[in-house]
Amino acid sequence: MSVISQENVRGGSMFKDISADEEDTQPTEIESLCMNCYQNGTTRLLLTKIPFFKEIIISSFSCTHCCWTNTEIQSAGRIQDQGICYTLKVQSKQDLDREVVKADSATTRIPELDFEIPAFTQKGSLSTIEGLLDRAVAGLEQDQPARRETAPEVAEKIEEFIDKLKRLKDVEDEFTLVIEDPSGNSFVENPVAPQKDEALTVSRFKRTAQQDAQLGIKSDDDVEEEKPGSDLETMRNEVLVFNTSCPECNAPASTNMKLVQIPHFKEVIIMATNCDECGHRTNEVKSGGATEDLGTKITLHVTDASDMTRDLLKSETCSIIIPELEFELGMAALGGKFTTLEGLLKDIKDLIVSKNPFLCGDSSSTDRVEKLKLFGEKIDKISAGEMDVHIVLDDPAGNSYLQNVYAPDPDPELTTEKYTRTFEQNEDLGLNDMKTEGYQE
Structure with missing residues (x-):
């Protein structure tokens, strides 16, 4: 791997934007050794950025002796703090053209067919929905000739299932595609960004100990329970410091x-981490209380620039809606934040526009770039x-807050509504299966 040019490191980022210019994408x-004929072949590595995603490594192997080829895609980023699950309702043939980044740790399911591709059974790939279906069909057809000789009945049933997969590409009936990745490094395109995609649901989840083990992450089994009383009082009066590792350089x-x-x-x-080695800084805000009995919906009518100075607490479970822009940002997208309204708007612009890789590269369309730039303006x-x-x-958990500048009097531009959560919201918060009374029975 030492042949990777050191000039790329000195000259800037090793990961180049996708470009038609051959000089930029060499x-x-x-x-390397061919695992088919055990002669020497050639592996080509390309470090690049995928629009609307992140840095990846594309590798392609070819052998001139036996003509065997192989391609693979690997994420060059770190494992995310939470897993991610994409649920897409495929309703038309246009949905089949959505770009998909599927990591090797992702599980793919089509519930209508009881079909599942388990994690770590396929290598990572950059494709489309149609490409995922074609890859599944090719995998099932691979051993069909041998099955017809040894187990004709099994081969016939598999052939029937292959026909069902092929018919999905005609989209005669709506079907659901679920991609669940505990590493958080998979992606399904939203073609109407920055607006909300009604057909696509994105949720994040905490990994289980088994998923951590599959990803090679050591789980911490030695965390002691917090003691009530004096320890909690100490936390209120002091800044507690504990050792950790930098999420960027691991120092x-x-x-x-x-x-x-x-x-x-x-x-x-409020938690803040600062790395002296690489300069990485991060902060996070968690609610210090329990999930409220009712959800909270806070609506602010912005009428003046002075509203930008209002303090704001956005929990991880809070979604942000700006009706006039037809914009909705789902929960966990920006994490928990304690900032001002101006700071929140800046973070939204950075997420959608400033740090959006789809604004560069050959795969970006003019209409999409103009739409996102207009949104930033x-x-x-x-x-x-x-x-x-x-x-x-x-916020269905009721743990978000927006400052009332007239407190303790009512704010004429601010309304706060309490509401009863739906079953789906309780499911997202993990409350439906939570038992807090009589759990020892």
């Missing part, structure tokens, strides 16, 4: 944690108080 060639770092009381609301836990107008909009914080 792969690295390495002589030893320290995380600061502090309990903070937000006026007219509740306690929150509208966010700037809102921040400057030049656009009259409503900003809605919808």
Whole structure:
């Protein structure tokens, strides 16, 4: 692997944007062993960026002796803090053209056919929905000639199932595609970004100990339970520091944690990590209380630039809606944050526009680029108080907050609504299967 040019490291990022210019996308060639004929072949490596995703490594092997070839895609990023699950309702043939990045740790399911591709049974790939179906069909057809000789009945049943998979590409009936990846490194395209995709549901989840083991992550079994009483009082008065590792360079770092009381609301836990080696900095906000009995929907009518200075707490379970822009950001997209309204809008713009890799590269379309740039300009107008909009914080857990500048009097531009969660919202929060009374019976 030492043949990777050091000039790329010195000259900037090793991961280049996808480009038609051959000088910008020269792969690295390495002589390697062919596992089919055991002669020497050639492996070509390309370090690039996938639009709307992240850095990846594309590898392609070819052998001139036996003509055997193989391709593979690997994520060059770290394993994410949470797993991710994409649920897509395929309703038309246009949905089959959606780009999909499927990591090797992802499980693919089609519930209507009781069909599942388990994790680590296929290598990572960059494809489309149609490409995933074709790959599944090719895998099932591979051993059909041998099955017809040894087990004709099994071969016939598999042939019937292959026909069902092929008919899915005609999209005569709606079907569901589920991609669940505990590493968080898979992706399904939203063709109407930055607007909400009604056919696509994205949810994040905490990995189980078994999934951590499959990914090679050591689970921490030595965490002691927090003691009530004096220890909690100490946390309120002091900044606690504990050792950790930097998520970027894995060097030893320290995380600061502090309990903070937000006026007219509740306690929150603020955690901040700073790495002295690579300079990486991150912060996170967690609610210090339990899940509320009712969800909370906070609506602010932005009428002036002074509204940008309002303090805001966005929990991980809170979604953000701006009706005038037809914009909705789902829960966990920005994580937990304690900031101002202006800071939240800046983070939204960075996520959708400034740090969006789909604004560069050959795969970006002119219409999409213009749409996203126009969206960024509208966010700037809102921040400057030049656009009259409503900003809605919808938190089914009830742990989000937006400052009332008239407190303790009512705020004429701010409304807070309490509502009963739906079954689906309780399911997302893990409350339907949670038993807090009589659990020892």
